[in-house]
Amino acid sequence: MTTPSIAAPALHRLRAGMVGMGMIFDETYRPFFEALRQQPLFARAFGACEVELAAVSSRTGARAEQYLREAAGRIGKVQSFREPGSVAQLLKSGNVDFVCVATPDNRHFDACRAVLQAGKHLLVEKPSVLSLAELDELERLARQQNVLAKVVYHKLLDPDHKKLRTLVADGELKHVNNGYCSLLEPKLISGQQFSEWIRGRNPGTYVAVHYIKLIDFTFGGRLARVTCTGQRGIVGPAGGDTWDSTQLRLVYEYGDGREAAFDIHTSWVTPDNFPGYVEQEVQFRFDNGVWNAHSRKRGVELTIEGATPTKRKITMNNHYNGTFLEPWGARSQRGYGVEVLDRFAREVATVEFGGPAAERAKRLEAARALTYNDLSADRQVVATVQAMEAILERHAQGKPDCVVCVDHAAGGLVLFEPGSGQGHVLYGPRVVSA
Numbered sequence: 001m002t003t004p005s006i007a008a009p010a011l012h013r014l015r016a017g018m019v020g021m022g023m024i025f026d027e028t029y030r031p032f033f034e035a036l037r038q039q040p041l042f043a044r045a046f047g048a049c050e051v052e053l054a055a056v057s058s059r060t061g062a063r064a065e066q067y068l069r070e071a072a073g074r075i076g077k078v079q080s081f082r083e084p085g086s087v088a089q090l091l092k093s094g095n096v097d098f099v100c101v102a103t104p105d106n107r108h109f110d111a112c113r114a115v116l117q118a119g120k121h122l123l124v125e126k127p128s129v130l131s132l133a134e135l136d137e138l139e140r141l142a143r144q145q146n147v148l149a150k151v152v153y154h155k156l157l158d159p160d161h162k163k164l165r166t167l168v169a170d171g172e173l174k175h176v177n178n179g180y181c182s183l184l185e186p187k188l189i190s191g192q193q194f195s196e197w198i199r200g201r202n203p204g205t206y207v208a209v210h211y212i213k214l215i216d217f218t219f220g221g222r223l224a225r226v227t228c229t230g231q232r233g234i235v236g237p238a239g240g241d242t243w244d245s246t247q248l249r250l251v252y253e254y255g256d257g258r259e260a261a262f263d264i265h266t267s268w269v270t271p272d273n274f275p276g277y278v279e280q281e282v283q284f285r286f287d288n289g290v291w292n293a294h295s296r297k298r299g300v301e302l303t304i305e306g307a308t309p310t311k312r313k314i315t316m317n318n319h320y321n322g323t324f325l326e327p328w329g330a331r332s333q334r335g336y337g338v339e340v341l342d343r344f345a346r347e348v349a350t351v352e353f354g355g356p357a358a359e360r361a362k363r364l365e366a367a368r369a370l371t372y373n374d375l376s377a378d379r380q381v382v383a384t385v386q387a388m389e390a391i392l393e394r395h396a397q398g399k400p401d402c403v404v405c406v407d408h409a410a411g412g413l414v415l416f417e418p419g420s421g422q423g424h425v426l427y428g429p430r431v432v433s434a
């Protein structure tokens, strides 16, 4: 009897570049690349695809090189570049097919532009960029170079948020009217982790953006107005431009003429010993229902003498990113924070290897149509971030409580100071086409 021969599937390869080797690299990209070293990606569309971290870039190179030493055996050979000019050197090495950008928020744009100009696929951490003009430029480059430009919003992959969206999409929850979200980071984030770049920054851009996207993606509608206030005095001077906490309000309007308002409160000065590492809570009220979610009520409370709540947290989010001993004996680190990166790599592999070369353009368009992560679908989120930053800047200059109107007769983003009918145009073109 002859054994039927089974051809081994083609083994494709994607090489990744990483710009920024800080906290989020350690939490999500590191386990992602280390897991892929063990097991390639598999999908019917493209077969098997090795994904390997090939080059990294960071400010001083110190943490990167320490990681590369410690991870020997868990990852392959990786080139490390440092400032100045680290991104240009990484791209010049010619060693990468896609690049992930995880630098501080206000340093995304330059790195992203260089990546796209070099014709590489791009994945950037949230918030993608801080202004619509920057977003326009990245979108233009991605189209010109025929590559993907995507942003990481991992909360959209949280099973709880997927359920919320499913209930809304299926019409079980009818018409959102209003809601609140809060996300509180511990003081060590502002005091230690981000101390190098925190001057002039605010926690709203850094974390409210998770909820801005959740609201935009889940409920749709058109962003109409943005207001914001905040407090200072802990991270920086009380009259300065570095913010401890912010309260942002978005008003959306829907096709039926009704409005909804959402308040998003954020902080990065919550005491380090509070029980939930990152306190997260949302409530959305609908015509026929209420959705309540609280990170500390997700189910787990742990006490270990001498360890909780500082070394280990009393409540933990095992859905986002946890280290586990699997039932079959293996150690793993996984969760939606890692899954979102895996999805992006699959999208790139599908574009590059998921069928005949002549149909690449079709596959590229299909990947671009995914509004959960494509930069072209990030317009209302970036509009909110730009509006919030402009409002906080005016506040720091002694003019609090401005409002930004979206797709106003005078322009796409128009800022009004209290008591003044004279608008200041932040962005001229429409945010969303009529």
Ligand SMILES: NC(=O)c1ccc[n+]([C@@H]2O[C@H](COP(=O)([O-])OP(=O)(O)OC[C@H]3O[C@@H](n4cnc5c(N)ncnc54)[C@H](O)[C@@H]3O)[C@@H](O)[C@H]2O)c1
Pocket (backbone or CB within 6 Å): 019, 020, 021, 022, 023, 024, 025, 057, 058, 059, 060, 061, 063, 083, 086, 087, 102, 103, 104, 105, 107, 125, 126, 127, 152, 154, 193, 194, 206
């Ligand atoms: N998805 C999430 O939930 C999540 C969580 C945390 C952070 N983030 C985002 O990830 C990004 C990075 O945050 P982080 O917490 O890792 O910050 P971090 O301060 O811990 O690390 C920043 C990294 O960028 C590098 N860097 C700084 N300037 C650079 C430059 N000019 N060129 C190259 N590298 C440079 C630094 O060397 C460092 O490795 C931010 O945009 C943040 O909003 C996302």
